[in-house]
Amino acid sequence: MWRVSVRDLQWRRRRFVIGLLATGLIFAMSLLMSGSVTGLRNADHRILDLIGADAWVVAKGAAGPFTASTAVPAAAADTIAALPGVTKASPVALLHSTARLPNVKDVNVIGYRTGGLASPRVSKGRTVQYAGETVADTKLKLHVGQTITLGGHRLRVVGLASDVTYYFGTPTLFVDLSDAQAIYFAGQQLAMAIVTRGVPAANSNVPAGLSVITPAQARADLARLLKSSNQTIGFLNGLLWIVAAGIIGSIVYVSVLERTRDFAVLKATGASNGSLLGGLALQAVILSVLAAVVAAALAPLLAKGFPFAVEITIRSHVTMLAVALTIGLLASLAGLRRAVTVDPALAFGGG
Amino acid sequence: MSTMTVDLTIKDLTVEYVSGGYAVRPLDAFDLHVHAGELVLLLGASGCGKTTLLSVLAGILRPSAGVIQVGDTDVTGLRGRALTDYRRNTVGVVFQAFNLVPSLTSQENVAAPLWAAGWSAGKAAARARALLQQVDLADQAGKRPGDLSGGQQQRVAIARALAHDPPLVLADEPTAHLDYIQVEGVLKLLRKLAGPDRVVVVATHDERLLPLADRIVELTPRAAGSDTPMQHVELAAGDVVFRQGDPGDLIYVVDSGDVEIVRTRADGEELVLGRIGPGRYFGELAPLFGLRRSATARAAEASVVTGYSVRDFRQRHGPLVGDLIASAT
Numbered sequence: 001m002w003r004v005s006v007r008d009l010q011w012r013r014r015r016f017v018i019g020l021l022a023t024g025l026i027f028a029m030s031l032l033m034s035g036s037v038t039g040l041r042n043a044d045h046r047i048l049d050l051i052g053a054d055a056w057v058v059a060k061g062a063a064g065p066f067t068a069s070t071a072v073p074a075a076a077a078d079t080i081a082a083l084p085g086v087t088k089a090s091p092v093a094l095l096h097s098t099a100r101l102p103n104v105k106d107v108n109v110i111g112y113r114t115g116g117l118a119s120p121r122v123s124k125g126r127t128v129q130y131a132g133e134t135v136a137d138t139k140l141k142l143h144v145g146q147t148i149t150l151g152g153h154r155l156r157v158v159g160l161a162s163d164v165t166y167y168f169g170t171p172t173l174f175v176d177l178s179d180a181q182a183i184y185f186a187g188q189q190l191a192m193a194i195v196t197r198g199v200p201a202a203n204s205n206v207p208a209g210l211s212v213i214t215p216a217q218a219r220a221d222l223a224r225l226l227k228s229s230n231q232t233i234g235f236l237n238g239l240l241w242i243v244a245a246g247i248i249g250s251i252v253y254v255s256v257l258e259r260t261r262d263f264a265v266l267k268a269t270g271a272s273n274g275s276l277l278g279g280l281a282l283q284a285v286i287l288s289v290l291a292a293v294v295a296a297a298l299a300p301l302l303a304k305g306f307p308f309a310v311e312i313t314i315r316s317h318v319t320m321l322a323v324a325l326t327i328g329l330l331a332s333l334a335g336l337r338r339a340v341t342v343d344p345a346l347a348f349g350g351g
Numbered sequence: 352m353s354t355m356t357v358d359l360t361i362k363d364l365t366v367e368y369v370s371g372g373y374a375v376r377p378l379d380a381f382d383l384h385v386h387a388g389e390l391v392l393l394l395g396a397s398g399c400g401k402t403t404l405l406s407v408l409a410g411i412l413r414p415s416a417g418v419i420q421v422g423d424t425d426v427t428g429l430r431g432r433a434l435t436d437y438r439r440n441t442v443g444v445v446f447q448a449f450n451l452v453p454s455l456t457s458q459e460n461v462a463a464p465l466w467a468a469g470w471s472a473g474k475a476a477a478r479a480r481a482l483l484q485q486v487d488l489a490d491q492a493g494k495r496p497g498d499l500s501g502g503q504q505q506r507v508a509i510a511r512a513l514a515h516d517p518p519l520v521l522a523d524e525p526t527a528h529l530d531y532i533q534v535e536g537v538l539k540l541l542r543k544l545a546g547p548d549r550v551v552v553v554a555t556h557d558e559r560l561l562p563l564a565d566r567i568v569e570l571t572p573r574a575a576g577s578d579t580p581m582q583h584v585e586l587a588a589g590d591v592v593f594r595q596g597d598p599g600d601l602i603y604v605v606d607s608g609d610v611e612i613v614r615t616r617a618d619g620e621e622l623v624l625g626r627i628g629p630g631r632y633f634g635e636l637a638p639l640f641g642l643r644r645s646a647t648a649r650a651a652e653a654s655v656v657t658g659y660s661v662r663d664f665r666q667r668h669g670p671l672v673g674d675l676i677a678s679a680t
Contacts, residue, residue: 001466003459004452011454265450268411269511270439271467272432344411344438347446348402348523 001271004262005279008255009286019251020287024294026244031299031320033233033240035312040168040230042311044222047166048215051092051110051118053195056218060211064221065094065193066167074177074191076207077113084201090116091191093180099173100149101140108172109150111180117195120174125159131178135159137171150175151183167225169308241327244291249331252284256335263339264346277336281329288328292321357422357441357518359385359408359550364417366403367596369617376596376643377403381417383568385552387518390545390563393554395570396641401554402447404570405521408552409444410437421519421550439468443512445522449504451496457483457507458492464514482510486540502533509540520544522553526560538563571641582658586610586650592634597644599637601658604668605629608654614646626651632668 009016057080062068074091081089093111098104112118112128119127120135125144128135134155136142146157155175164172181187200212213221256263263276296317303310364381367374377400385391393401406412408419410426419426421441429437451460458479465475483489486506496504505525512520522541526534534557542563545551553560561567579600584592592603595615603610605627612624612633624646627633637644638661650656659667 001463003466003472004455004463007452007454007459261450262452265446265452266463266467268409268438268444268446269464269467270435270515271463272435275467345406347444347450348406348409348411349448 001266001275001279002282004266005283006286008259009283012255015251015254016287019247020290020294023244023247023287023291024298026240026247027291027295027320027324028298028302030237030240030244031295031312031316032302032306032310033237034316034319035299035303035310036306036308037226037230037233038313038316039309039311040226041223043163043166043169043309044219044226046163047172048219048222050120050164051195052197053117053215053218055086055196055199056213056215057089057194057196057200057206057210058192058213060209062211063224064213064218065092066218066222066225068192071185071188071190071192072194072210074181074189074194076210077191077194079207080194080196080200080210083204083206085204086196086198086200088117088197089194090118090196091177091194092116092118093177093184093190094192095180095184096167096170097151097184101142102149105140106170107137107140107150108167108170109180109184110172110174111177111184111191112174113177116177117197118174120159120161120164122159123162125157127159128174128176129158131176131182132156133158133176134179135161135174137164137173138162139165139169139171140173148173150179153179153183155179165308166222168229169306241323244324245327245331247331248284248287248291248328249334251287252280252332252335253338255283256280256338260342261346261349263342264344267342267344268347273340276339280332280336280339284328284332284335285325288324289321292317292324295320357387357548357550358420359383359519359552360418360420361408362418362420364404364407364419365415366400366407366412367415372616372618373614374596374617376415378407378414379596379598379643385550385566387550388545388547389565390542390551390553391566391568392560392564393552393568393570394556394558396556399571399641401556401570402523405444405523405552405554408519408521409442410434439464440515441517442519442521443515443517445505445508445512445520445525447524447527449496449501449508449528451504451507451511453496456493456495457488457499457503457510460496460507461510461514464511468515478514479510482513483507485513486510487536500533501529502536505529505533505537506540509537509544513544518549520549520551522551522555524555524557525553526555526557534559579658579660581660581663584656584658586654586656588650588652590650592648592650592656593644595644595647597637599634599642599644601660602632602635602638602664603648603656603658604632604664606655606657608656609651610648610654610656611651612646612648632664635664 056065058065058068059070059072077089077091090113095109097107097109099107110118114129122135134157136157138160142157144157148155206212299312361383364378366378367376395401407414461479461482462475483492486509488506525537607629610627614622614624633648
């Protein structure tokens with residue numbers, strides 16, 4: 001009896017297409033949301049990988065280098081570099097600020113010591129070698145040689161780096177540590193953390209007032225900033241699934257209401273309840289799967305309008321398809337239930 | 352596809368259902384035997400039980416009592432899959448309003464019962480084409496019902512009923528939605544259906560179908576004729592004159608005592624509609640209009656009543672019924 005269901009979809013194609021587009025748009029929004037979460041999480045991972053620390057040394061009691069409110073002395077890097085297990089140690093300043101490009105823009109600022117860790121891979125130009133220079137995120141759409149103002153200091157763009165966005169898609173400026181200290185610490189020789197290559201041995205004497213945290217802890221510190229937004233996105237995603245289920249369920253239910261006489265006739269002519277239910281479930285599945293296909297085509301186009309990288313993975317697509325099938329079938333339950341109760345005697349009714 | 356030859360036997364068939372809180376019995380101890388090859392017309396006014404009988408024969412409605420046998424199959428004893436198989440293979444139904452599925456083409460409508468039975472698409476299509484050829488609609492196979500005339504739709508419905516070559520074909524008011532030009536083709540087709548291996552039962556109130564029939568079954572009790580003799584009945588308190596649902600042929604006049612008219616609800620609760628005293632009459636509608644009794648008449652005390660046929664009553668008590676009888680004659 002699946003042919004009857006397919007023919008019915010063709011017969012009511014206008015409604016079906018409207019439902020398909022609406023559901024497809026909702027599924028696309030859902031894909032974008034999960035892609036946003038993935039994109040933001042991956043951006044965090046990329047910046048941590050770029051810094052390349054095996055261990056982070058932060059002010060004692062600080063949850064991590066990104067949320068710490070207490071700076072550490074930059075000179076501690078030399079002491080830490082000498083600790084057993086450590087082959088290299090560099091002070092870094094991790095800050096969030098605004099820059100005039102000439103328009104005011106939110107930026108992450110990473111101050112690092114030339115030749116030390118946290119040096120970006122430039123896609124154009126060169127890395128920072130002197131004070132007064134910056135490597136800018138390509139997302140800022142600056143060009144090499146351009147001058148910008150950060151905290152009242154003029155910096156010349158000497159290089160561009162890609163994929164260095166983090167913290168809700170905020171682009172990053174890499175500056176010499178001395179510039180970061182001049183701008184944010186009134187010239188004091190401070191940093192937000194000391195990053196190391198190699199891990200300080202367990203019994204090593206870390207300078208007083210400092211503590212060592214692992215890369216995982218640093219990652220958790222950064223992820224915590226996204227936690228509430230991820231929860232919000234998850235909640236909205238759930239609402240979207242409910243709306244999608246509502247649309248699919250309504251289409252199937254209205255279809256059952258309109259086809260009551262058809263079901264009665266089909267039952268009276270020997271169609272089993274199971275075959276009719278299978279046909280209805282098929283309608284819901286077709287609608288869901290095609291909506292998922294529409295979403296897969298639509299989402300990458302819509303993603304271009306987002307201010308940060310939306311990374312829609314194969315896994316997201318597979319998950320969406322599975323959820324689409326599930327909610328399609330669940331949503332059609334009311335219609336299925338109604339179809340089962342159609343009395344074949346209705347077929348004998350007059351026109 | 353069935354090739355068996357069957358007789359249709361109906362014994363003591365009673366169908367009772369609840370409507371508006373009251374038990375309605377459109378069929379009461381109904382008997383019928385139809386030989387294979389016969390076309391039977393069920394005649395009667397709306398509500399007399401024609402469609403109810405077809406529904407029971409189609410295995411769609413379960414009777415309250417009685418037996419229906421199609422060949423060796425006891426239809427009333429079928430349940431679940433066996434009942435589905437019966438609907439699928441043994442009986443074909445032509446519904447009153449065509450009831451074709453609007454989204455399917457003519458050919459697909461005919462093939463739908465075959466799909467339900469698990470036929471392959473190719474085999475079902477070939478069978479549907481052959482049936483459409485049989486009803487002279489081969490050239491309309493790709494059209495949807497909305498693009499066909501009423502007569503063409505009815506012929507598609509007949510082809511659909513024949514999908515499994517069933518030994519029993521039921522048609523419910525097959526000419527109800529057709530003009531006289533369209534009726535002709537459908538009548539010829541119905542007559543052709545009643546071959547030696549098949550019983551055809553047609554419910555109708557269209558008397559143009561009468562010449563088609565091998566048998567005519569009147570389901571509406573005819574208005575009482577003049578042959579029912581007058582009856583003088585002495586009743587003790589509680590004695591029943593007639594029961595709700597009985598066929599009616601006499602009008603009663605209370606000679607003495609008191610008769611109460613009681614309507615019984617489906618849940619058994621009794622509602623007294625009125626009490627009829629000496630000189631007054633009751634029970635006139637059933638014999639006048641060929642209806643079943645809509646209430647029970649019961650002696651409230653020791654009473655004497657006299658039952659009259661409509662003609663006798665008119666002769667003796669005409670002025671009492673006045674306009675009511677005049678309008679019915």
